[in-house]
Amino acid sequence: MSGPEGPKRGDQGPLAIAATDRETLLAHAYAIEQEAAERYEALAEQMYDCGNEEVAGLFAKLAEIEAKHAAELSLEHGAANKPMALADFMWEGLQSPEVIPFEEMHYLMQPHQALTLALAAERRALLFYEAVAGQAANEDMRTLAAEFAAEEAEHVRLVLEWQQRYPEPEPDWDDDMDPPMSL
Amino acid sequence: MTAETARRLTARDYKSALKPVWCPGCGDFSILSAITMAMAEIARPPEEVAVISGIGCSSRVPAYTNCYGFHGVHGRALPLATGLKLSRPDLLVIAAGGDGDGYSIGGNHFLHACRRNVDLTYIVMDNQVYGMTKGQPSPTTPPEWDSAMVPGGTGLRPFHPLVIALAAGANFVARAFSGDPSGTAQILVDAIRHPGFSLIEILSPCVTFRPEEREWAKQVHPAAVEETGDRAQAARRVLTDDGFNTGILYCGDRAPYQPAFAASGMEPAGGGAAGNADFDMEFRP
Numbered sequence: 328m329s330g331p332e333g334p335k336r337g338d339q340g341p342l343a344i345a346a347t348d349r350e351t352l353l354a355h356a357y358a359i360e361q362e363a364a365e366r367y368e369a370l371a372e373q374m375y376d377c378g379n380e381e382v383a384g385l386f387a388k389l390a391e392i393e394a395k396h397a398a399e400l401s402l403e404h405g406a407a408n409k410p411m412a413l414a415d416f417m418w419e420g421l422q423s424p425e426v427i428p429f430e431e432m433h434y435l436m437q438p439h440q441a442l443t444l445a446l447a448a449e450r451r452a453l454l455f456y457e458a459v460a461g462q463a464a465n466e467d468m469r470t471l472a473a474e475f476a477a478e479e480a481e482h483v484r485l486v487l488e489w490q491q492r493y494p495e496p497e498p499d500w501d502d503d504m505d506p507p508m509s510l
Numbered sequence: 511m512t513a514e515t516a517r518r519l520t521a522r523d524y525k526s527a528l529k530p531v532w533c534p535g536c537g538d539f540s541i542l543s544a545i546t547m548a549m550a551e552i553a554r555p556p557e558e559v560a561v562i563s564g565i566g567c568s569s570r571v572p573a574y575t576n577c578y579g580f581h582g583v584h585g586r587a588l589p590l591a592t593g594l595k596l597s598r599p600d601l602l603v604i605a606a607g608g609d610g611d612g613y614s615i616g617g618n619h620f621l622h623a624c625r626r627n628v629d630l631t632y633i634v635m636d637n638q639v640y641g642m643t644k645g646q647p648s649p650t651t652p653p654e655w656d657s658a659m660v661p662g663g664t665g666l667r668p669f670h671p672l673v674i675a676l677a678a679g680a681n682f683v684a685r686a687f688s689g690d691p692s693g694t695a696q697i698l699v700d701a702i703r704h705p706g707f708s709l710i711e712i713l714s715p716c717v718t719f720r721p722e723e724r725e726w727a728k729q730v731h732p733a734a735v736e737e738t739g740d741r742a743q744a745a746r747r748v749l750t751d752d753g754f755n756t757g758i759l760y761c762g763d764r765a766p767y768q769p770a771f772a773a774s775g776m777e778p779a780g781g782g783a784a785g786n787a788d789f790d791m792e793f794r795p
Contacts, residue, residue, distance in 0.1 A: 365522070373534045413551045413696050421690040421727075429543075430689050430715060430724060432534035507533070507644070507718050 340419030341458035347417075349468055350409045352459065355423075356475055357406035358416060359452060360397035363425040364390050370432060377434040382441045389445055393425070396478075404471075424451035435501050442490035449486050453479035519553055521546035526576045533641075535724075537688030537714030538568050541635050544691040544712075545604070546575065548698035552602070559602045562591040564611040567642045568635035568714070571606045585616030588623040588632065595628050596769055602702065606633040610640045610648040613669050617649070620671075624678035627706045629766040631698065634671065634709065635688070637716035637723065645719035657719075671711055672748040676741050676760060681706030683744065683760040687730040688714040693756065700758060706766040713754070726754070733757040 344355055367390035374383035400406040422428065427444045456476035463469035524546040532538050549559060559577035563569035565584035572579025578601075582590045591605035605623075612620055612634045623632065638655075640646040647660050649669035656663050675683050682704040686694040694712060701708035713730065715723035729752075737758040738744050744760035 369539065370534075372529050373539075376529065376531065377534060413547060413692065413699060416692065418692060421687075422692060428689055428727075429539040430535055430537060430717070430727060433717075434534045436534075 339417045341455050342462050343417045345459045345462035345468065345472070346464050348464070349471065351411075351415075352468055352471060353400070353404050353406040354409040354411045355416065356404075357397060357400050358411070359423050359425045359455070360393050360400060361407075362423045363448065363452075364393035364397055366426040366429075367393060369429075370427060373432060374434075374436070379434060379436065381438055382436050385438055385441050385445075419455075420451075424455045425449065433501060435503065437493070437496045437500055439490060439493040439495050440500075442486060442493065446483065446486045446490055449479060449482045453483055519550050519555070521550045524549040524556055524559075524576050526574055528573050530570065530574050532567060532570075533716075533718045535715070535717035536567070537637065537712075537716075538571070538635055540688040540691045541568070541633070541694065541712055541714055542571060542574055544686075544688075544694035544698060545571070545606075545633070547691065547695035548702065549575075549577070551695065551699045552702055554602050558600070559604065560591075560594055560598075562594065562603065562605045563587050564607045564616060565642075566608040566611045566640070567716075568606065568608040568637075569611055585611055585614070585619065587611065588616060588619040588630075591630050591632075592623060592626065592628050595630055599629070599768055603629075604631045604633065604702070606635070608641075608648075609634060609636040609638060609650045609669075609671075610646075613649040613671055617669075621674070621678045624675050624680040624707055624709070626767045627679055627681055627764050629705055629707070629768070631701045631708045631710065633698070634711050635714040636671070636711055637714050637720060638668075639716050639719050641716045641719055655720075670749070671709070672759065673745050675709045676745045676748070679707075679764065680709050680760075681762040681764045681766070682708035682758070683748075684708070684710045684758045685733075685748075685756050686710055686712045687726065687754075687756050688712055689727045689730070690756070697758060704761060706762070706764055713756075729754045730756050733759060737761045739763060 344352060367386045371383045371386035371390060374386060425448045427448050431444055453476060456472050456479055460469050460472035460476055463472055530539060530542065556576040561572040561575050561577050562580045562582060563572050564582055564587040569581065572581050580590055587605040587607050591603050595603040636650055638648060638650045640648050645657060645659055647655060647664050651664060652668060653665045654663040672683050682701050684697045684701060686697050697710055701710050713726055715726055717724060731754060733755040737760060739761055741760065741762065748759055
């Protein structure tokens with residue numbers, strides 16, 4: 328994730344989460360997937376509005392995958408059960424690890440670039456769970472975090488494969504014959 | 511709505527079906543997320559919240575929420591919000607807009623909203639440019655910003671909204687960054703809960719007319735010191751910082767302004783609506 332740490336909000340990051348309990352870890356895991364799903368959905372809408380339908384379709388697909396993952400977490404682990412206040416979330420960076428920052432978007436973005444952002448998001452989630460697993464307060468949490476890390480590792484592999492189906496953008500990918508700044 | 515139901519509200523409950531038309535990459539998307547996250551945290555149902563704006567890219571925000579909204583005249587978000595809050599103190603009233611709307615066209619209203627200290631939360635999405643009208647410099651644009659519209663820059667000293675707000679009497683002053691929606695949401699929650707007039711200045715990059723503002727993500731940092739209740743100390747700090755300190759910078763204890771007729775629930779003279787005479791009495795004692 329780009330940018331420095333966010334404002335002080337108490338203990339933060341995977342190491343702080345590793346010192347909590349199973350319910351808190353599950354609440355964070357659910358928020359990671361749910362926020363990723365909502366963000367992909369919003370990014371898909373942005374790209375549709377700009378006429379960039381190919382990238383919009385990719386983001387819409389990613390939104391479906393993340394929403395399905397959130398639903399599985401809720402169903403299998405009851406991950407949505409613990410009510411959490413905003414201040415209770417202990418994200419290390421400025422946002423939960425698996426969301427693509429809105430500020431990374433460009434209306435002429437190409438599929439390879441979109442999947443590069445998605446790949447970075449999946450890798451942040453993988454690192455997050457690996458760090459929790461490495462410092463977990465007990466064996467139950469370690470097992471759970473390791474299970475989530477394995478799932479994210481699989482996502483990283485799949486997105487990487489997906490990305491390689493698309494060519495890298497040409498150097499002039501962002502040339503616009505009718506740019507907004509035309510004064 | 512019961513308390514149990516209210517606890518289950520999520521950010522999505524505060525989003526309308528309308529999709530924002532902002533440019534991809536615009537910081538206002540994140541701020542909209544932060545606003546809806548804050549609403550869910552406050553847990554007031556959408557029908558008890560009003561979002562009031564003026565004109566500009568960021569002033570579209572009422573339409574994107576599920577709350578009551580008023581997309582008003584350029585620079586007039588604050589008088590509209592003030593009138594609403596005085597007549598309906600039971601509502602949670604949020605005013606929102608951009609730096610041009612709030613600090614230039616609405617500059618005088620900004621001063622007096624700080625001075626009156628009505629219990630409002632004012633969100634300014636500051637991108638240091640007039641984006642909707644294709645990139646003219648705003649009151650907060652740096653003097654050296656060079657563009658086709660102002661070759662060589664304006665050479666004008668930028669407006670410093672936080673110091674002005676402190677001097678004019680705002681009761682809560684904070685700076686946030688759009689790229690930190692969780693942190694921004696928490697500041698909004700604190701601002702809404704704090705009585706009186708709260709200003710939250712949110713740095714929000716305009717990636718179309720100020721693409722260099724993407725670099726803000728690398729420049730913002732949490733304020734190194736805790737918030738203060740000392741207005742002079744807060745003013746000194748914001749005058750001497752680098753403009754990228756985020757967090758709550760001032761938290762005062764002025765009692766909010768609220769006319770007796772509204773606070774008591776009694777009807778003003780002349781019927782159910784506040785008459786001119788009542789407002790004259792309250793504003794010109």
